[in-house]
Every structure is written in C-alpha cells, then in structure tokens.
Amino acid sequence: MSCDNVQERISSFVDGRLPDAERENVLAHIASCRDCDAYLESIDSVRRAVGELKRRPIPAALTARLRVLASHEYARQATRISWSARLSDWSGRLSLAFNNAMRPLAFPFAGGIASALILFGLVIPTMTFEHALADQVFFTAPEGDVVALAPTGGYAPPESENPPFIERANASVPDAANVVDLTIDQNGRISDWIVTRGELTPDLANIIMFGQFSPATNMGVPTFGKVRAVQIRNVHTAPIHVRS
C-alpha cells in the first residue's frame, strides 16, 4: 500500500471505519513509515482537539427564551387541538369584533330609533283616509230635523228649499208631500223603506242611504222601529225614478 493510499484511509482509520483487512494493511504500513505515522498522529490530534470544543455551556438567556417559546407553542397547540377550546376562542374573538364595531354606533342608533318613533307618533294621527261616501252626510237631530255634514266634518245647511224632516210613523202629513216610511233596525240603520206618497227625491234618497237614527227601545233594549221621512213637494224638485 502506498503512502497516498494510506493517508487517504487514515481519517476512516481513526474513526474505526476500515474493514479488518485494510486496517491490518494500514497498521503494517505505519509501523514501517515514519511520515505516515506522523500523519496519523496529526490527524488524530486534530480529531481530539475538535472534540475538546464540545464543552461549551448554553447561555442562560437562551434557555429562558426556549422555555417561553415552548409555553407559547404549547398554548397555541392546545387551542388547535381541542374543538371546544377552538370554538370558544372563535366566539370570543367574534363577539369582541362585533362589540368593537357596534359600540361607536350604539348611541346614534338608539337616537335614530327614538327620533323616528317621535316623528311618526306626531304625524300618524293627522293622516286620514279620504271617504268616498257622498258630498254630504245626513244625521238626524233629536228634534227630527235632518242635519247635513259637509265632507270636512263641519255643518252644512241643506241646499234645497224644502229640507226633509222626520216624523212619527203615524203622523199626518199634507197631501202635497213626498213621504217615505222607514224601518229602523236595532243599530239605528235603515233596514227597509217604502215610498207611501209622492215620489223619491234626492234628499229623501240621501236619508235612506246615509241616515243614522237612535234606535227605539223596548224595556231598555234596542229594537226595530218605524219613522216617516217627509219632504214638502216642490215643483222644482226633480223626481228620481225608482224601480219597485
């Protein structure tokens, strides 16, 4: 074995990595070659010298930092592993984010709702629906006079020359009159009518359609009754033809 071959194997030799046969050869060569012996000595001393560098204590600050790191990672892993912990973590985060987003809005929001309530509360009572009944609405006064109400709700005097009026059912009426006998139900509404004399004038028709009466009472209980609507006949009053 040449010196080059031996020196190439010296490193493996000092680590005990040579097969037995090669080891024997190297040993035999070294025993007879001073150069290679010196080379072996120097490589071995290099090996031992580097090995001396093992003893270098770890800095205390690093140990402390590693402990902090481990506890952080442990906490991180713990939240990752358990579903309930993860869920509570997320719900906590969500509620915090929601609170943070909503808190600045809470006061304006409450103020807006309150002012909207006040505004609508003021406006709604003044809002009315348009009634599509007639231009005039008739009511009967206690004396039997027919009172006309304008659509605005105020009093409007009858426009015709001979305003209609209400009589008892058995009252005598002049010949020159249009008479309608009315049946009043227990609610004060007209449930039936019949023209007993003359013809049906617009004023009488209005009474039939819109008249409201205080119902008759029997032993204090509202009941049916009869009244007679009368309008003195006037030559100018145009008759309404009613199909009977």
Next chain:
Amino acid sequence: MATSILDLSAERMEAAAEADDLRLVEALRSGSERAYEELIARFQQPVYTLALRLLNDQSDASDVVQEVFLKVFRNIGNFRGQSSLKTWMYRITINEAHNARRWFFRHRRREVELDSSVEDSHHWKEIIPDGSRSPFDVAFDREQHVMIEAALERVNPIFREAVVLRDITDLSYEEIAEVLGVSLGTVKSRILRGREALREELAGSLKERPALRLVPKTAE
C-alpha cells in the same frame, strides 16, 4: 464473542432510543406540556453546540436554536419517523445555519455589537479556579480552544459541517449521511478533507503540552 455482545447491546440501545423518540413525538403531538420541556432538555445543548460550531457566533447560534425548536414544534405532525428524531433535528439545524450564513453574507453585518463583552465572557466554571487543574493547564486549554475555533472557521463550510457532526456531535457516518442527505462515500471524503484542512491550518501550533511542572516550595 465480545464484539457480538457489544453489537447486541448497541442494537438494543438503538431500539430503546427509537422507542423513546416515538413516545416523545406522540406526546408532543397530543399536546403534553411535559413533552415540550423534555424535548428542550434533551436537545438544547447538542443543537446549540452544533449551531455554534457551524456559525462561530453565540448570538447567531442562539437565534438558530430558537428557529430550530420553533420549526420542530410546528412541524412535529409531519415527522414520519423514517429517520430518528435526533437526525431530523440536526438536519433542521444544518438548514437553519445555512440560511443564517446566507443572511450574514447578504447583510454583511455593519451594526456594532452591543453585547460583545457578554459574548467574550466565559462560563463561571471556566472562571472559578479548579483545584484539580493548574492555572497553566486552564490557560493552555483556553488558548488552544481559541486557536481551534479560529482554524475551524477558516475551513470550507461543507467540510466543516461534516467534521463537526462527526467529532463534536458524535454522529456515526450513516447518521451524518442522513442529516446531510449525501452518500456514505461523500461523508467519508468530506470528513477527510475537513480534517486535512484543519491539520494544515493548525500545522505546528498543535504541539504536545510542554512538560512544565510547578513544584510547590516553601519560602526559605
């Protein structure tokens, strides 16, 4: 006969270490706090020593050690047990040291070291006099350490990591091949080249310790 018994016990020890690794990895995966502490206790010293010898800078080595443990904690789920925990951790350390060195060369460290005095300070064990060793021995050792460190730093990093893994971390050739991801032959030649380079760097300075003896004498 004796060798076969040794082999057997070595094999048994290896199997025990493997089982211990698996137990530790399982404990880490299941999130046991004690496992985190055990991993640090077991590996902080060898990982730190390796990083320090690769970078020859205490604060860089500390940063690398932290990065290594962070990576191990985060990626323990990916550890398949194809290699031992030890070689897996050393491989991460080697990679992180590579990254740190690359960073160092790119940024060419211009800032002034604030805690350089801390870096130079020695551990109390090295400062407090040791009754069993003479002051001369201590001084000689320290001088020799500084010399070897400086020589090691001048060796090509590729050869240096092989030598460090072999002579400081005490890995076998097979383990080094696994850590570095190279063939056994490459490991052999890298160690050889590394030692050769070191021998040249240290030529003449690594002398045998002079036979100096201090004989206590009473004052006359």
